[in-house]
Amino acid sequence: MDTSKKNNPVYSHTDTSKVNLSNDEWKKILPPEVYYIARMKGTERPWSSKLEHFYETGTYYCAACGHPLFKSDTKFDSGCGWPSFFEPIGKNNITYAPDYSHGMVRTEVKCGRCDAHLGHVFEDGPPPTGLRYCINGVVLDFKKNENETKKQDEKLKKN
Numbered sequence: 328m329d330t331s332k333k334n335n336p337v338y339s340h341t342d343t344s345k346v347n348l349s350n351d352e353w354k355k356i357l358p359p360e361v362y363y364i365a366r367m368k369g370t371e372r373p374w375s376s377k378l379e380h381f382y383e384t385g386t387y388y389c390a391a392c393g394h395p396l397f398k399s400d401t402k403f404d405s406g407c408g409w410p411s412f413f414e415p416i417g418k419n420n421i422t423y424a425p426d427y428s429h430g431m432v433r434t435e436v437k438c439g440r441c442d443a444h445l446g447h448v449f450e451d452g453p454p455p456t457g458l459r460y461c462i463n464g465v466v467l468d469f470k471k472n473e474n475e476t477k478k479q480d481e482k483l484k485k486n
């Protein structure tokens with residue numbers, strides 16, 4: 328857990344109980360850029376996320392509450408400027424809501440545990456789902472697969 332989480336009492340990779348906090352409460356525990364996207368439904372600048380071209384093996388978690396959201400093997404290079412996935416880690420890990428803002432009809436994608444705004448899903452993704460989950464990198468935490476890390480450590484020890 329990095330230090331930006333030390334003031335966040337709800338952050339957990341394993342607790343699946345719903346989180347219901349007011350925006351005032353969230354504001355106290357989230358870094359401003361995470362609050363802006365997760366709670367104010369903001370959007371990060373395209374091509375600004377270091378996770379856009381990032382292909383390590385592991386799991387992506389909600390940066391607001393730590394809930395698992397996506398696995399690295401469902402990530403693909405969509406060229407749209409935001410980290411993109413074709414499938415969530417589990418059916419109930421994210422929720423959907425219609426979004427009519429900015430004169431468009433889109434489907435908003437939210438964290439299934441804390442309701443954080445994550446991004447949108449579009450129907451122009453690759454097989455097998457045909458979906459493109461277009462997600463703000465700011466609201467994603469990445470954690471390397473433990474086994475993968477161990478393998479690399481062993482390799483380093485041998486060399």
Ligand SMILES: [Zn+2]
Nearest residue numbers: 389392438441
């Ligand atoms: Zn969350």
